[in-house]
Amino acid sequence: EIVLTQSPTTMAASPGEKVTITCRASSSVSYMHWFQQKSGTSPKPWIYDTSKLASGVPDRFSGSGSGTSYSLTISSMEAEDAATYYCLQRSSYPLTFGSGTKLEIK
Amino acid sequence: QVQLQQSGTELVKPASSVKISCKASGYTFTSNYMHWIRQQPGNGLEWIGWIYPGNGNTKYNQKFDGKATLTADKSSSTAYMQLSSLTSEDSAVYFCAADWEGVMDAWGQGASVTVSS
Numbered sequence: 042e043i044v045l046t047q048s049p050t051t052m053a054a055s056p057g058e059k060v061t062i063t064c065r066a067s068s069s070v071s072y073m074h075w076f077q078q079k080s081g082t083s084p085k086p087w088i089y090d091t092s093k094l095a096s097g098v099p100d101r102f103s104g105s106g107s108g109t110s111y112s113l114t115i116s117s118m119e120a121e122d123a124a125t126y127y128c129l130q131r132s133s134y135p136l137t138f139g140s141g142t143k144l145e146i147k
Numbered sequence: 148q149v150q151l152q153q154s155g156t157e158l159v160k161p162a163s164s165v166k167i168s169c170k171a172s173g174y175t176f177t178s179n180y181m182h183w184i185r186q187q188p189g190n191g192l193e194w195i196g197w198i199y200p201g202n203g204n205t206k207y208n209q210k211f212d213g214k215a216t217l218t219a220d221k222s223s224s225t226a227y228m229q230l231s232s233l234t235s236e237d238s239a240v241y242f243c244a245a246d247w248e249g250v251m252d253a254w255g256q257g258a259s260v261t262v263s264s
Contacts, residue, residue: 074250076192083242083254084192095252127192131250135208136182136194 043068045128047139055147060115062142064106064128073111074129075104078141084127088113120146149173149247151255158261163233167258169226169243174253176224177201180246183217183228186257187239195241198226233262 044067054060064073075088086095088104091111101116115122123146128139154168169181183195196207200219207215214237216229226243238261244251 076251083257084244084251085254086249086252089249089252095249129192129250134206135210138192138194141191 042135043070043130043133043137045130045137045139047126047128047142049142050140051143051145053145053147054115054118056118056120058118060118060122060144062113062126062144064111064113064139066109066111066130068133069108070130070132072130072132073104073106074131075113076127076129076138077124078127079124087126118146122146149245149253151243151245151253153241153243153255153258156259156261158263159233160264161234161262164229164231165233165260166227166229167241167243167260169228169255171224171226171245174245174247176219177221181217181219181226182244182246182251183215183226184242184244184251185239186242187236195228200224200226230260233260235262238262 046065048063072090076084077087078084092104103114125141125143127141150172152170157165159165177200180197182197185193195211195215198205198217205217219226240257240259242257243255245253247253
């Protein structure tokens with residue numbers, strides 16, 4: 042099973058601050074996918090195939106990486122970005138999610 | 148638009164079974180994988196498995212072998228997950244999510260299952 046380790050586990054950012062969340066895989070994966078979840082709601086697709094933004098996702102978000110190291114970056118934090126972000130790999134079974142990064146606004 | 152409508156909250160007794168539904172609309176149900184995901188209280192997301200409704204093929208996370216059974220009814224565009232031999236560990240919110248244009252890009256609202264005597 043491929044284990045995905047996200048860091049940090051929790052963080053707080055000020056409006057306008059640049060934010061980077063990383064996801065490290067225990068074995069190489071072809072792509073990484075990201076989801077955003079706000080409290081009490083379903084996860085939403087956010088970034089797919091490592092760097093493609095899902096429909097409706099603001100372009101202040103970006104994704105990058107390869108092999109075992111991937112990241113989600115927010116160029117300028119906004120209040121609406123406060124949420125928990127999960128990475129997902131589907132390169133091998135079982136599909137696995139990272140444990141999540143809770144992002145709060147300062 | 149693509150919608151996945153899940154069944155409601157379930158309160159069930161230990162050792163019993165429960166069947167959760169996920170009704171799809173707005174896309175070709177038989178041509179896209181349907182995943183099931185568990186989220187235990189305060190925890191992250193765990194992939195349970197997928198079903199391909201077109202032919203009924205399934206793939207499970209070994210962790211849920213014998214616990215979850217995935218089925219689909221093409222006539223009503225509804226996917227089902229049955230959970231058996233329930234314990235308190237199975238108390239969670241269960242999501243269905245369809246691969247529509249990409250990866251799990253449509254999600255149901257979640258079905259809450261509480262196992263308690």
